[in-house]
Amino acid sequence: MTNALLTGANASTEVPLKRRLRRAERTRQVKALALVAPLLVFLLFTFAGPIAGMLWRAVDDREVRQVLPQTIAALANWDGKDLPNEGAYAALASDILAARAAGTIAIAAKRLNYALNGFRTILTSTARNLKAVPEPGTAKETLAKINPAWRERATWTTIKDAGGPMTGFYLLAALDLTRNADGAIVAAPADQAIYRDIFVRTFLISLGVTALCLILGFPVAYLLATLPPGRSNLLMIFVLLPFWTSLLVRTCAWIVLLQSKGVVNDSLHWLGIIDEPLRLIYNRFGVCVAMTHVLLPFMILPLYSSMKAISPAYMRAAASLGAPPLTAFLRIYLPQTLPGIGAGSLLVFILALGYYITPALVGGAADQMISYFIALYTTETANWGLASALGAVLLLATLLLALVYGKLVQGQQVTGGMKN
Amino acid sequence: MSDNSSLRTPSQRIAWTATIAISTLVFIFLIAPILAIMPLSFSSGSYLTYPLPGFSLRWYDDFINSPRWMNSLKNSMIIGVASTLLSMVLGTLAALGLAQWKSRFKPLVLAFVLSPVVVPGVITAVGLYFFFAPIGLTGSYLGLILAHTALATPFVVITVGATLQSFDTNLARAAASLGASPLQAFRRVILPLILPGLASGALFAFATSFDEVVIVLFMAGPEQRTLPREMFSGIRENISPTITAAAVILTTVSVILLATLEGLRRRNERLKSGSA
Numbered sequence: 001m002t003n004a005l006l007t008g009a010n011a012s013t014e015v016p017l018k019r020r021l022r023r024a025e026r027t028r029q030v031k032a033l034a035l036v037a038p039l040l041v042f043l044l045f046t047f048a049g050p051i052a053g054m055l056w057r058a059v060d061d062r063e064v065r066q067v068l069p070q071t072i073a074a075l076a077n078w079d080g081k082d083l084p085n086e087g088a089y090a091a092l093a094s095d096i097l098a099a100r101a102a103g104t105i106a107i108a109a110k111r112l113n114y115a116l117n118g119f120r121t122i123l124t125s126t127a128r129n130l131k132a133v134p135e136p137g138t139a140k141e142t143l144a145k146i147n148p149a150w151r152e153r154a155t156w157t158t159i160k161d162a163g164g165p166m167t168g169f170y171l172l173a174a175l176d177l178t179r180n181a182d183g184a185i186v187a188a189p190a191d192q193a194i195y196r197d198i199f200v201r202t203f204l205i206s207l208g209v210t211a212l213c214l215i216l217g218f219p220v221a222y223l224l225a226t227l228p229p230g231r232s233n234l235l236m237i238f239v240l241l242p243f244w245t246s247l248l249v250r251t252c253a254w255i256v257l258l259q260s261k262g263v264v265n266d267s268l269h270w271l272g273i274i275d276e277p278l279r280l281i282y283n284r285f286g287v288c289v290a291m292t293h294v295l296l297p298f299m300i301l302p303l304y305s306s307m308k309a310i311s312p313a314y315m316r317a318a319a320s321l322g323a324p325p326l327t328a329f330l331r332i333y334l335p336q337t338l339p340g341i342g343a344g345s346l347l348v349f350i351l352a353l354g355y356y357i358t359p360a361l362v363g364g365a366a367d368q369m370i371s372y373f374i375a376l377y378t379t380e381t382a383n384w385g386l387a388s389a390l391g392a393v394l395l396l397a398t399l400l401l402a403l404v405y406g407k408l409v410q411g412q413q414v415t416g417g418m419k420n
Numbered sequence: 421m422s423d424n425s426s427l428r429t430p431s432q433r434i435a436w437t438a439t440i441a442i443s444t445l446v447f448i449f450l451i452a453p454i455l456a457i458m459p460l461s462f463s464s465g466s467y468l469t470y471p472l473p474g475f476s477l478r479w480y481d482d483f484i485n486s487p488r489w490m491n492s493l494k495n496s497m498i499i500g501v502a503s504t505l506l507s508m509v510l511g512t513l514a515a516l517g518l519a520q521w522k523s524r525f526k527p528l529v530l531a532f533v534l535s536p537v538v539v540p541g542v543i544t545a546v547g548l549y550f551f552f553a554p555i556g557l558t559g560s561y562l563g564l565i566l567a568h569t570a571l572a573t574p575f576v577v578i579t580v581g582a583t584l585q586s587f588d589t590n591l592a593r594a595a596a597s598l599g600a601s602p603l604q605a606f607r608r609v610i611l612p613l614i615l616p617g618l619a620s621g622a623l624f625a626f627a628t629s630f631d632e633v634v635i636v637l638f639m640a641g642p643e644q645r646t647l648p649r650e651m652f653s654g655i656r657e658n659i660s661p662t663i664t665a666a667a668v669i670l671t672t673v674s675v676i677l678l679a680t681l682e683g684l685r686r687r688n689e690r691l692k693s694g695s696a
Contacts, residue, residue: 354540
């Protein structure tokens with residue numbers, strides 16, 4: 001340090017000083033990065049890694065390959081136009097016998113059944129009835145006798161398609177698409193095509209909740225931004241208290257209020273407005289009301305901070321220039337709140353898209369959103385490939401919207417949209 | 421800014437009255453459900469209807485004497501405190517580093533650090549379930565603490581980062597020039613100044629963990645069920661007044677957290693206006 005100061009006085013050593021400064025700056029940057037590193041490593045392990053793993057499962061397809069390795073190898077050169085040759089049948093017979101001994105036949109059966117309904121029966125019945133390795137040259141005959149499905153081309157294309165090691169099968173299925181026998185991408189059969197409806201439903205519910213939040217939140221944010229700080233701070237409690245109250249408490253409260261013998265129905269009955277209790281919960285109405293309640297603060301807070309930044313001088317100027325109040329509001333005030341409207345709406349929409357708990361508790365079967373099916377396929381039916389593919393689609397939609405949100409709030413306070 | 425008195429035309433007055441009327445209804449909508457559930461927990465009857473047949477503390481008694489509920493409360497505390505501590509360490513270090521780091525990759529790193537807030541809970545939960553199961557971290561306290569820490573740390577980075585933004589780095593330089601080692605400067609100069617930010621970060625972290633349920637649904641074994649997890653299954657099966665008692669307890673915790681946070685904010689504002 002002292003050295004640098006002494007030599008710094010000498011004009012000829014100007015360059016070393018510059019270099020030294022640069023080096024000091026570099027050390028500072030390395031130290032700064034070293035402080036961030038533990039969190040990055042931690043998140044790699046507890047967040048990014050797991051999500052990457054989930055995405056990998058959406059395309060991972062090694063089950064059939066592991067259970068029926070010889071069959072997959074034998075089918076590698078099959079053109080798929082005719083039935084496979086005798087060698088493929090012999091390989092399948094030997095694979096099935098080995099898998100039966102190892103107890104792994106159900107793994108392949110489950111995967112193949114996703115692609116072709118009824119495949120489970122084909123495979124298990126064959127495994128049950130295949131006594132021993134068929135004599136050379138008789139494998140085709142033996143298998144076809146056990147189950148005539150082995151005489152159909154589709155049975156074999158299904159195995160070949162599921163041969164892995166990677167597949168677009170789950171991702172296509174998540175979009176209600178499938179490959180036909182010729183490998184072209186076509187619409188999935190009607191009984192399997194449910195996910196597009198679920199995505200549309202998720203999208204519509206989120207859109208509806210966002211619109212409700214905007215309609216309800218705008219006047220409140222305006223009021224809070226216009227009142228003197230003392231009073232608006234007091235009223236802010238009405239927004240912050242629900243915000244901080246547990247999601248489950250709020251969902252539980254809505255069930256208590258809206259159930260058929262709940263407070264709302266009782267009051268309406270007592271007032272003589274209704275004779276029969278209304279069905280207010282376990283349907284779309286209940287989902288929208290409860291979700292709006294949960295997400296409304298996420299709309300009010302960004303709106304409030306954008307309105308707070310608007311100088312009242314603009315409105316006064318508009319008025320002094322002769323604009324009627326409505327015109328002044330529409331042409332001067334509203335445009336300035338647009339960033340807040342955009343940020344709040346995007347935030348609410350993003351959060352609504354991924355909602356799970358509230359619809360799961362107050363929705364009926366027809367109101368479940370995409371998260372519900374991801375959870376269902378993960379824990380109940382263990383169709384992990386499909387769960388991951390649906391998750392990948394949801395994640396993509398969320399990240400795209402978050403990117404727009406990031407662009408929108410850039411320069412605004414980072415905490416504006418988050419808690420606080 | 422209060423220009424209620426300056427409302428000149430009748431139409432302006434009508435618009436203002438309408439704003440107040442609508443806002444009042446929205447405030448009722450926001451607060452009424454939370455208030456409505458509270459008295460039910462003090463009911464002497466077992467139905468969740470008004471009017472209350474009588475006043476009683478039997479459901480609180482039920483809660484306190486139920487090993488299931490008490491275990492869940494204990495779990496919520498253990499997991500909440502542990503993940504708060506862990507996320508404070510990781511988040512504060514990262515916020516300090518990010519405040520000094522200059523790079524064009526910084527927005528990218530910041531986006532990555534904050535992403536656990538945006539990614540839907542189910543996706544994180546499913547990913548963690550697949551990832552943690554083979555290494556024995558599902559059905560364990562450690563697994564839940566790690567997962568909750570990942571969710572809570574972004575809030576710490578945001579709150580501590582916001583405090584650091586208003587922190588005058590000259591103070592740290594002054595400390596260094598007066599001979600303080602970096603650690604001393606941190607402990608005696610920086611830390612006391614950013615302490616309110618750290619405290620609100622800790623509150624956010626604790627609240628995040630205390631309220632989290634999706635990950636717990638996927639990862640907790642019967643031993644690690646938290647209070648929200650017990651409430652979730654309680655609501656699914658049949659809402660008993662014991663659940664409303666649990667709800668009141670949870671709400672009380674939120675009110676305490678909120679009040680502490682508000683106190684910190686006020687104190688901070690006072691300090692700021694005092695120094696200005």
